[in-house]
Amino acid sequence: MRHRSLAAVLSTLFMGLGQLYNRQYLKGLLIAAVEALAIFTFLPNLGKAIWGVYTLGEKTQGFEKVGKVTVRVEGDHSIYLLISGLITLFLFAIFLAIYIMNIRDAYRTGAARDAGKKPASFKETFAYVTDKKFPHLMLSIPAAGVLFLTIMPIVFMIMLAFTNYASPNHIPPKSLVDWVGFGTFANLLTLKTWSGTFVGVFTWTIIWAVIATVTTYFGGILVALLIESKGVRFKKMWRTIFILPYAIPQLISLLAMRNLFNGQFGPINQYLGYFGLGKLPWLTDPFWAKVTVIIVNMWIGIPVTMVLILGILTAIPKDMYEAADVDGATGFQKFRIITMPFILFSTAPILITAFAGNINNFNVIFLLTNGDPVNGNYQYAGSTDLLVTWLYKLTLNNSQFNMASAIGIIIFLIVASFSIWNYRRTRSFKEEDMIQ
Secondary structure, three states: OHHHHHHHHHHHHEEEEEEEHOOOOOHHHHHHHHHHHHHHHHHHHHHHHHHHHHHHHOOOOOOEEOOOOOOOOEOHHHHHHHHHHHHHHHHHHHHHHHHHHHHHHHHHHHHHOOOOOOOOHHHHHHHHHHHOOHHHHHHHHHHHHHHHHHHHHHHHHHOOOOOOOOOOOOOOOOOOOOEEOOOOHHHHHHHOOHHHHHHHHHHHHHHHHHHHHHHHHHHHHHHHHHHHOOOOOOOOHHHHHHHHHHHHHHHHHHHHHHHHHOOOOOOOHHHHHOOOOOOOOOOOHHHOOOOOOHHHHHHHHHHHHHHHHHHHHHHHHHHHHHHHHOOOOOOOHHHHHHHHHHHHHHHHHHHHHHHHHHHOHHHHHHHHOOOOOHHHOOOOOOOOOHHHHHHHHHHHHOOOHHHHHHHHHHHHHHHHHHHHHHHOOHHHHOOOOOOO
16 A cells, blocks of 8 residues: 555545654654544534534423422423534534644645655644645634634524524523424515514615715715815815714714704704794604604714715826817716726726615614604514614514524625626726726
8 A cells, every 4th residue: 555545545444544644754753642632622512512513402391399398390492502502513614624634734845755755754744834824824713703703603693594593482491492494484475464574674775775875975075075076175174074974983973863853852943943834753653763864864974975075086197088078078977987987997996885884884773763654564673674773673672583693694695696797797896997
């Protein structure tokens, strides 16, 4: 048997044996220590982890009478079993990847020995890893963080959508949680109470995202063009004034706006009353509440776009405008042919991101209206609730975790599909030249 085959077989039997066979002693011991650590930590719990994820528990918490005393008997906690099972399975996946790399490393080193080459020493291996593989080594740390702090919670949320984890009858440890397949999605789309709420909130979410994105984007362009117009003096002062709404924390701005638009005591309604225009139900009427959140979002969002557009305008070559003047182009023609293409080329990906962000714009809705006014036809949602604020209410206020998880999946599919499709269609993604 050749060195490569024997080394691969030994590393298959136990990690590090192939490296020891290839006379890479320190490297082999370190790799063997990884498997030893896995054996003494999470590998013995692998079977229980699979059982926990598969069954979500079999015994509920209860009380038993022992003699004359009634004692509480701990049962299985379905959510704890699911979380601990996921952690163990993710650790096993990492271990499996290291195990495969260990076999490949032993095989390649054995192949080098078959070719008459000397196996790399530990010092040479360390120098190779810290030089050629340094980016991979440094990226492994944040990659592990993303795996356990981002990917695993997403997987956990997705799995909850296929359970009946909701109050009042399926909250552990009092009761167990069961797998229900696509039952949650079916209830969301077919039960009248849930489907009516979902359609209404979803429709308003899309309308809100489109209007909020368009108004802040083109409003920012308009303000930037006005500031940069010839003849406008004190440009720095105007930039400073218009950036103030963005510089102030949103929490303060939105709570202040909530008081300003108060229907009974707000200053805005008082001013309207002074001029005999009457009071408007800014936050208590469904239509006016939606108008209010759009206006306030413009107040917060336009400065962001304005700053971005100001930077783009300064980067446009002046000789293009001079050439347009020579050709007799009007101001609108220069804007349509020169300015707007440059702006769109630079901001198209950001525009897509803004739309996705407005779909999940939790702060403006929650802090300004809290999703109100109340809508009697909706299930746990108000007239201005977005999908994301409805999701918040379902989890924090009403313990409808499975339904909230299903809505979270739907939000992800909408945002991801729209963003990928539109981003791939932008010229900036295709890296085309600005001038054809």
